[in-house]
Amino acid sequence: MKVADLLKDGFIISDLKGTGKEEVINELIDLFKGDPRVNDIDKIREAVLEREKIMSTGVGKGFAIPHGKTNHVNEILGAFGKTNNPIDYQSLDQQPVHLVFLLVGKDNLVSTHIKLLSRISRMMNKDEFRNSLLEAKSNEEILDLFKKEEENYFEV
Numbered sequence: 394m395k396v397a398d399l400l401k402d403g404f405i406i407s408d409l410k411g412t413g414k415e416e417v418i419n420e421l422i423d424l425f426k427g428d429p430r431v432n433d434i435d436k437i438r439e440a441v442l443e444r445e446k447i448m449s450t451g452v453g454k455g456f457a458i459p460h461g462k463t464n465h466v467n468e469i470l471g472a473f474g475k476t477n478n479p480i481d482y483q484s485l486d487q488q489p490v491h492l493v494f495l496l497v498g499k500d501n502l503v504s505t506h507i508k509l510l511s512r513i514s515r516m517m518n519k520d521e522f523r524n525s526l527l528e529a530k531s532n533e534e535i536l537d538l539f540k541k542e543e544e545n546y547f548e549v
Contacts (some may be wrong), residue, residue, distance in 0.1 A: 449486025
């Protein structure tokens with residue numbers, strides 16, 4: 394499974410409106426309202442926010458990867474958002490967040506979930522890629538950047 398495949402159906406927000414961690418997470422989760430792959434959107438919200446309570450998913454360098462696992466989805470889901478306004482995310486490096494990648498896994502697809510988390514982290518660790526995402530003006534441009542960057546990785 395490719396990261397770009399998770400985003401291709403319009404699960405990108407190029408200008409997040411939320412001003413706090415939970416608002417931004419909810420804004421991304423709300424993209425899945427009415428999605429046939431979702432059995433209970435409130436359970437998704439609960440799984441992601443519960444995971445966030447364990448330890449902040451603000452991993453540093455202006456990036457966060459909120460995630461959770463639940464059997465209330467039929468497959469792994471992903472969404473990406475960026476904001477021009479810094480978000481206090483209680484990140485590990487104490488820096489504000491501008492880029493957020495939401496990943497929602499299914500309980501019985503743990504291996505794929507972990508591989509995707511790892512790939513997203515590796516991609517987002519590249520300064521040039523992060524900077525390109527910050528400069529992107531549209532959802533299409535963001536998706537193209539993910540597709541291009543992912544060409545550097547093997548299939549999950």
